[in-house]
Amino acid sequence: MALVELGRYDRNLANILVARLEADGVPALAFDGGASIADGSWLLIPVRVMVDEDDLDIAQAIVAGA
Incomplete structure (x- = not known):
């Protein structure tokens, strides 16, 4: 299993997309969701949605x- 980046989104949209993908049977992960939360810039840092390379097309x- 090799993960590839599906895209970069704001934190809320990334979590919605992960839930949507998983509801359709495609395992997905959101990376970087907690980056820089301590200094208040977490809204400025995009979250990467990652999927298995075999699931990228779907x-x-x-x-x-969506």
Whole structure:
């Protein structure tokens, strides 16, 4: 299993997309969600949504249709 980046989104959208992907049977993870939360800049840092490279095509289709 090799993870690839599906895209970079704001924190809230990234978590919504992870939930949507998982609801459709595509395992996904949000990386960097807690980055720089201590200094208050967490809204400025995009969160990476990661999926298995074998699921990338279907994940892209799900996100495009969302």
